[in-house]
Amino acid sequence: MQPALIPWGGFFSLAMNVDLLVILDVVNFSKGGAQNRFFMNHKGQKVTYTVPVYHKHVDSKLIKDIEIRTDKYPKNLVSRLRIDFPAKKIINHEVLENIIQIINYKYTKLVQLNVSLIKESLRSLGIQVEMIMASSLENSDTMYETPVDRLIDILEITSGTDYIMPSRSLDYAQPLINKFWNKGCKTYSISYEQKEYPSNTNFIPNLSVLDLMLHADKSEWLSLIQASSTLRQIK
Template sequence: MKLGIMQPYFFPYIGYWQLINLVDKYVIYDDVNYIKGGWINRNKILINGEATFLNLYLSLASPNKKINEIQIDSGIRNQKNLKRIAMAYKKAPYYEETYPLLEELLTSKETNLAKLNGKIIKEISSYLSMNTEFVYSSEIEKNGHLKGQEKLLDICKRLGASDYYNAIGGKALYDQESFRSEGIRLHFLKTKEIRYKQFDSDFVPNLSIIDLLMFNGREGTKELLKCYTLEE
């Protein structure tokens, strides 16, 4: 069984979805500490030709809390996100196709950060015809005293993984021999260079999946899911 484990990011970039599409089961890693300034509650979209943060505002967020312990701010700031997306992409070729999906997700009544991001991840995966099974790490019985690589290995063993896939950034963090000694093959996914037309401006890479869907549509984005290589 091919397994992936990642924190629940907010409308993440294409590499995140490539990883989901590659594995049989995907663990939404929600019982680790929230990282301020990361990708848990923000991502970048294209506004006036520049990469600009789209923020999900939180209530009393703290690095001392786990992701699944944080609530979303119910104030007006989050309600403006749809308007910002509409203003940024209303002339994009796949706006009419994509906007209803985003509207459904961003008007969700879910107030828990991990659950909302999990909903976003699951719904977009389904929209892109992925058949991956999802599970929250907080729902898995495991050794809560373990950290880092050892915690991931524990999850892999408990779920019966034969292969563990991680984004290429994990190559500096995880040791092949440690996984091999547990009978698990370790792989790293590296996204190929991806370029596409964004209005008439210079291409801005590494934006949210929102940008890919607006300019490539569902079918075009599904093709871009194949643009990666694997390393050991």
């Protein structure tokens, strides 16, 4: 999975179903994508929160090499979060403060921030899973000739036997599925559609998991994520 900024619940539903979570930091950064922004429900509107990055040649850079612009960050983001989600409007204020503490840390690389926020979210949710960076694997600079080859190599290096992919990847994943099958690897897809949870205004599905953790009771977090996901074997 790519290291999104405080990802949606679907990321964590996948994390709940694997023994090893490989963070794909060796793919190109997607300008305008989820790597440096996340979405929350503010006054009934889907609102974007962004970490600014340097834009020069950004589309040709790998996620692991993207640098954070620190001229206005983190002050602006922290200020917006505290104004938009005051303690009296949310039921889990300590969750927001833990996230803000990480945002306030002086990270220079976006992937460092994203991984720290993912780890904090996993900890808060009570999900225990081993997580490694694709860039830390042997031959990470040479093993990625195509997206399919990249995933095959990761599977072999980590001695994986099963592979779970988001259902939205199925449109282009058939060559990958066939190769995994030929290597004796079972392939699964996981779909996610967020079940409704309480909010101060109208419910908006599939936002950052932070929105769920700020508004839903802690005892319901994992059950909400589980109820929102469907895992099925493809081949």
